Amino acid sequence: MTRHIIRRLLYTIPVMLVVSLLVFGILHVAPGDPAAMLGGEDARPEDVAAIRAKYGLDQPLYIQYGIWIGNALRSDLGRSIVTRRPVLQEVVTRFPYTLELAVAALVAAVVAGMSVGVISATRQYSAIDHGTMVLALLGVSTPVFWLGLMLIFAFSVELRWFPTGGVGSWRHLVLPALTLGAHSMAIIARMTRSSMLEVIRQDYIRTARAKGLVERVVVLRHGLLNALIPVVTVVGLQFGYLLGGAVITETVFSRRGLGRLLIDSINSRDFPTVQGTLMLLAGSFVLVNLLVDTLYAYLDPRIRYE
Amino acid sequence: MKSRSAVVVLLTAVLLFFTSYSSVPSTPTEARAAQPGQPFRIIDSLEPNSLDPATGTGPFGTVQYALYDTLVGHNEKMEPTPGLATSWQVADDKVTWTFRLRRGVKFHDGTEFNAEAVKFTYERILDPATGAGRRSVYTVIKKVEAPDPQTVRIITDGPFPDLPFLLLDRTSFILSPTAVRKLGNAEFGLRPVGTGPFKFVEWVPNDHITLDANPDYWQRRPRSSRVIYKVVTETAARTAALRAGEADMVMNISPNDQNVLRRDSNIVLVQKDSLTQVQAEMRQTMPPFSDRRVRQAMNYAVDRTAIIKDVMMGLGRIADSPGPPGVWGSVRLTPYEYNPEKAKQLLAEAGYRSGFEGNLFYVSGRWGGDDQVAQALQAYWAAVGIKIQIRKADMAGLDDMLSRDPDTMAGWIAFPVRTSTYLDYHLWRLYETRAARMKGYQRSGYSNPRVDEYLVKARSTFDLNERKRHYEAAQKLIWEDAAFVWLFTRQNLLGVRKGTSGYEFLPTGMVRLHNAGK
Numbered sequence: 001m002t003r004h005i006i007r008r009l010l011y012t013i014p015v016m017l018v019v020s021l022l023v024f025g026i027l028h029v030a031p032g033d034p035a036a037m038l039g040g041e042d043a044r045p046e047d048v049a050a051i052r053a054k055y056g057l058d059q060p061l062y063i064q065y066g067i068w069i070g071n072a073l074r075s076d077l078g079r080s081i082v083t084r085r086p087v088l089q090e091v092v093t094r095f096p097y098t099l100e101l102a103v104a105a106l107v108a109a110v111v112a113g114m115s116v117g118v119i120s121a122t123r124q125y126s127a128i129d130h131g132t133m134v135l136a137l138l139g140v141s142t143p144v145f146w147l148g149l150m151l152i153f154a155f156s157v158e159l160r161w162f163p164t165g166g167v168g169s170w171r172h173l174v175l176p177a178l179t180l181g182a183h184s185m186a187i188i189a190r191m192t193r194s195s196m197l198e199v200i201r202q203d204y205i206r207t208a209r210a211k212g213l214v215e216r217v218v219v220l221r222h223g224l225l226n227a228l229i230p231v232v233t234v235v236g237l238q239f240g241y242l243l244g245g246a247v248i249t250e251t252v253f254s255r256r257g258l259g260r261l262l263i264d265s266i267n268s269r270d271f272p273t274v275q276g277t278l279m280l281l282a283g284s285f286v287l288v289n290l291l292v293d294t295l296y297a298y299l300d301p302r303i304r305y306e
Numbered sequence: 307m308k309s310r311s312a313v314v315v316l317l318t319a320v321l322l323f324f325t326s327y328s329s330v331p332s333t334p335t336e337a338r339a340a341q342p343g344q345p346f347r348i349i350d351s352l353e354p355n356s357l358d359p360a361t362g363t364g365p366f367g368t369v370q371y372a373l374y375d376t377l378v379g380h381n382e383k384m385e386p387t388p389g390l391a392t393s394w395q396v397a398d399d400k401v402t403w404t405f406r407l408r409r410g411v412k413f414h415d416g417t418e419f420n421a422e423a424v425k426f427t428y429e430r431i432l433d434p435a436t437g438a439g440r441r442s443v444y445t446v447i448k449k450v451e452a453p454d455p456q457t458v459r460i461i462t463d464g465p466f467p468d469l470p471f472l473l474l475d476r477t478s479f480i481l482s483p484t485a486v487r488k489l490g491n492a493e494f495g496l497r498p499v500g501t502g503p504f505k506f507v508e509w510v511p512n513d514h515i516t517l518d519a520n521p522d523y524w525q526r527r528p529r530s531s532r533v534i535y536k537v538v539t540e541t542a543a544r545t546a547a548l549r550a551g552e553a554d555m556v557m558n559i560s561p562n563d564q565n566v567l568r569r570d571s572n573i574v575l576v577q578k579d580s581l582t583q584v585q586a587e588m589r590q591t592m593p594p595f596s597d598r599r600v601r602q603a604m605n606y607a608v609d610r611t612a613i614i615k616d617v618m619m620g621l622g623r624i625a626d627s628p629g630p631p632g633v634w635g636s637v638r639l640t641p642y643e644y645n646p647e648k649a650k651q652l653l654a655e656a657g658y659r660s661g662f663e664g665n666l667f668y669v670s671g672r673w674g675g676d677d678q679v680a681q682a683l684q685a686y687w688a689a690v691g692i693k694i695q696i697r698k699a700d701m702a703g704l705d706d707m708l709s710r711d712p713d714t715m716a717g718w719i720a721f722p723v724r725t726s727t728y729l730d731y732h733l734w735r736l737y738e739t740r741a742a743r744m745k746g747y748q749r750s751g752y753s754n755p756r757v758d759e760y761l762v763k764a765r766s767t768f769d770l771n772e773r774k775r776h777y778e779a780a781q782k783l784i785w786e787d788a789a790f791v792w793l794f795t796r797q798n799l800l801g802v803r804k805g806t807s808g809y810e811f812l813p814t815g816m817v818r819l820h821n822a823g824k
Contacts, residue, residue: 031699031703031706031707032700032703032705032706033705033706033709036705036706036709037705038361038437038439039437039439043439043441043442044441044442044744046434047434047437047438047439047441047442050434050435050437051437054435054437079492082355082356083355083356083495083496083511084356084491084492084493084495084496085496085511090511093511094511094512149542149543149546152542152543152546153546156546156550157546157549157550160550160551163550163552164543164546164547164550164552165538165543165547166513166536167513251539251540252540252543253543254512254536254537254538254539254540254543255512256510256511256512256513257512260512260539261512264353264512266700267700268355
């Protein structure tokens with residue numbers, strides 16, 4: 001098991017290298033010159049050239065990439081072209097806010113999604129089942145953007161329960177977490193329901209009931225626990241989606257975070273910042289996948305990694 | 307099994323560590339709000355990249371106005387007034403300007419404000435290593451001298467009557483030389499030091515900037531003891547924050563939100579003419595736009611009144627001159643009427659009876675209503691046979707398009723906004739032949755030697771009446787040439803909570819906060 005994890009961790013190295021090449025390549029192929037942007041509308045060609053030289057943007061691409069990857073290995077991600085702050089500092093100070101948001105959204109999604117899923121499955125074709133599944137469908141199809149604004153109008157402007165945006169206390173986290181988590185909540189609910197429906201038809205559930213176990217134990221210990229594997233896969237994938245999907249939520253709620261940093265830096269062609277942010281997001285994604293794979297083996301002892 | 311549990315526990319612990327770490331940087335702003343004297347809270351639409359006046363870009367000058375002063379001040383009409391200089395005059399040679407400086411002014415770091423600081427600031431803008439965006443405009447300054455601490459002499463490259471206008475611009479704020487030398491250019495933009503009414507306290511990126519009143523300010527002490535400046539990029543979220551009472555002032559209100567806000571009795575909306583022109587700029591060194599009749603037809607094809615009323619919700623003033631209304635020397639001409647028949651006729655005369663195809667290139671979401679205005683243009687032009695494809699870009703993409711040679715861009719139209727604080731700057735950069743072909747932002751390729759002649763004449767005399775005559779002639783020629791499709795001058799909307807007063811809402815869309823309070 002330990003060997004498996006070490007091997008998987010080693011695999012992340014080529015993965016991250018390929019990611020870095022892709023990120024670097026795509027950014028430099030996209031039209032738009034950061035030097036021209038910094039120069040502004042009155043800059044002459046010589047002014048733009050001076051800015052380009054100042055930030056090493058006049059070097060051939062492979063040299064720029066070599067310098068960047070070399071520095072990155074020594075944990076120096078360079079400085080933002082736009083703000084001149086060190087990229088590592090920009091990324092590290094924002095990551096906790098995005099993680100906080102993604103975790104809160106995931107917790108909300110898992111708790112609500114699984115509960116709804118289990119309830120629907122145990123009352124298949126009832127009014128509750130139909131009602132919650134329609135809600136789930138709505139959750140999947142509602143744009144994050146719209147949902148966020150509606151929550152702001154209801155709970156911030158009218159009721160004044162929560163602030164409209166920003167970061168700080170738990171109160172700043174409630175609306176963004178619900179907004180971001182709604183989609184995952186719906187998916188987890190549907191997944192839990194179908195997985196549960198499959199499991200509760202198994203013989204061992206009938207056996208459990210025949211043993212005279214109370215329904216709660218039958219459903220939760222014998223049913224839900226066995227229905228978890230596909231759900232965990234979905235949860236794992238959703239976490240990656242939540243980390244990346246924080247972009248829109250962070251914009252609507254004006255939260256500090258990697259998503260906003262990414263959007264701002266893409267718009268201004270701030271190469272070092274985009275690269276640093278994407279590398280961190282990609283790294284998190286890879287680690288989360290590893291965590292999920294490890295969880296399989298824990299949940300289902302039949303799964304072994306050799 | 308044992309090792310498996312251990313791994314799970316370990317990974318969970320890692321995750322938990324990150325989660326708990328994320329709640330550590332708790333809320334400094336809330337702790338401060340409890341202090342006596344409520345801070346003045348203002349929300350803007352764009353995060354500054356730097357507070358360095360030379361390299362900062364974007365419409366966030368409100369913070370800079372609070373931090374710095376210019377040598378030449380200005381009033382709400384952007385006319386020059388005494389600032390850090392109490393008086394100035396130009397010598398008979400028309401190129402030597404002498405500025406007398408205010409005494410007893412200190413920078414926030416205690417450095418004395420004097421002629422050396424002025425010389426340092428301007429020479430820094432001119433130094434290519436600084437990377438100042440508007441350096442090319444400042445190259446009209448040949449030399450800055452500091453004969454004594456209270457006198458600055460500026461020698462211009464040829465007569466330049468608009469020097470006071472250049473020196474009141476927010477790119478020319480005077481900086482503390484001590485701070486720049488100590489911090490370096492990059493760091494100075496993050497921890498700025500000026501002479502302004504407020505002192506820099508902290509900047510938490512993507513969250514807020516805090517400023518405190520400067521008790522030693524050379525004018526009256528600022529009314530608010532603290533200013534907290536936040537950035538909310540999403541327009542609907544800005545409106546929500548104002549309605550929820552989370553801000554005393556919100557800038558860049560979207561026209562779409564004005565009805566909701568006007569119904570709210572706690573909010574006052576201030577509507578004001580801006581210096582920002584909305585216009586479609588054709589690349590015109592090649593057909594079809596090299597033909598004046600085509601450009602005129604495109605002007606006649608558009609119903610500006612309808613666009614202002616229905617798309618801009620009334621927040622616009624119909625274009626009646628190449629010069630922005632509200633700046634000195636700008637003339638009022640007859641707006642192009644909405645006349646699709648005349649447009650079709652002109653197109654037929656120019657040999658485009660069955661129309662032609664083209665592209666409209668712009669940055670979506672830069673100002674409220676831009677997408678709808680672009681679509682309206684597309685529809686109006688389609689009605690006379692001109693099929694335009696809309697191409698959206700981000701700033702970097704537009705920049706890239708605008709820096710391409712107009713000779714390679716037949717049929718392309720750029721749709722930017724142009725903000726100018728004085729007429730020479732506006733007309734010169736857009737309509738003077740060399741400027742209109744210069745690599746960079748203004749490559750429409752427009753050229754009319756007679757316009758060039760008037761612009762040069764207007765630049766080289768100090769006689770106001772004579773200058774005005776030259777500018778009038780130039781603007782009339784440009785208007786008849788239908789150089790661009792001018793649509794309207796934008797009006798800015800500022801939202802404030804009831805009881806807020808003392809702020810100065812400038813036509814640039816920025817606010818001076820010196821006397822603002824509630």
